[in-house]
Amino acid sequence: MTQPPGRPDPAGITTIGCVGIGTIGGGWAAYFLARGYDVRAWDPSPDAADRVARLIDAAWPALTELGLAEGASPGRISVYADLEEALDGVGFVQESAPEVLPMKQELLARIDAATAPETIIASSTSGYSMTEMAVAAARPERLVVGHPFNPPYLIPLVEVVGGERTAPEAVQWAADWYEHIGKSVITMDQEVPGFIANRLQEALWREALHMIENGEATVEQIDRSITDGPGLRWPVHGPMLTFHLAGGEGGMAHMLDHFGPSLKSPWTRLEAPELTSQLRDSVVAGCDSEAGSRSVADLVAERDSAIIAIRKAIEQLRQGRR
Structure with missing residues (x-):
């Protein structure tokens, strides 16, 4: 260079x-x-x-x-x-x-x-x-x-x-x-509040807090919905290519034409919920319950081991495409 x-x-x-x-x-x-x-x-x-x-x-x-x-x-x-x-x-x-x-x-x-x-x-x-x-x-x-x-x-x-x-x-x-x-x-071409990845993370985080506050989902259900759902796709294809594949042979164009109207459905609650003491305690209790007997050190070791395995698997896939 x-x-x-x-x-x-x-x-x-x-x-x-x-x-x-x-x-x-x-x-x-x-x-x-x-x-x-x-x-x-x-x-x-x-x-x-x-x-x-x-x-x-x-x-x-x-x-x-x-x-x-x-x-x-x-x-x-x-x-x-x-x-x-x-x-x-x-x-x-x-x-x-x-x-x-x-x-x-x-x-x-x-x-x-x-x-x-x-x-x-x-x-x-x-x-x-x-x-x-x-x-x-x-x-x-x-x-x-x-x-x-x-x-x-x-x-x-x-x-x-x-x-x-x-x-x-x-x-x-x-x-x-x-x-x-x-x-x-x-x-990045320009400054964006929260950058890119944090903006996407925060949108998911806000929705999760709303569902917990409204009794619609538990902490464990929310985590499993990602780890055993879209999270398995995201290390290979990000959210945009994931939706591209959702359109089948028609790709993103078909996905937007077919599912686009549902984007206006009133699912999202993008405004952050008030972090009341009750919501705070519910989130903390849910994390403690999900962690069970695993300490923070145990969870760090578990996370690191999984990330290494995922990174190695992805690298093997990429090398196979070369």
């Missing part, structure tokens, strides 16, 4: 800065380590180093099964109490601080001031636009959103988009970088 003047070649980057190493940031750190990079991390929590070490240890078996890069080691992470020290010499920065806008604005400005001008800085934000987050940065042209999905060490998708003051070449560089490290990248 041809790099714009001043930007580093993704293949030449050796050290990654991770700012914020909670669940998402720690997942990113584990992924970067598995790809053979050194990670310099910063987090204000006094127990950050111990917490991220536990997260990496838990993720490493799954990453090992998927395949480690040469030189990959969970020991190649350093956690610092000083942000500027942590970012010294890094070739790329992944910010994963909590979703608090003033915090993001201030932190991105500090990262911008502490790193070389050619270094791209990406935010893991799941809801804010880069336009609103970059207001305090001196060099907003190199700030992008690199929105991952939990857990970042297993789910390949990253949505990349810049803000109003982000340079287009910075967006392209970030997309190239994520692809270089093995991610599946959607490069």
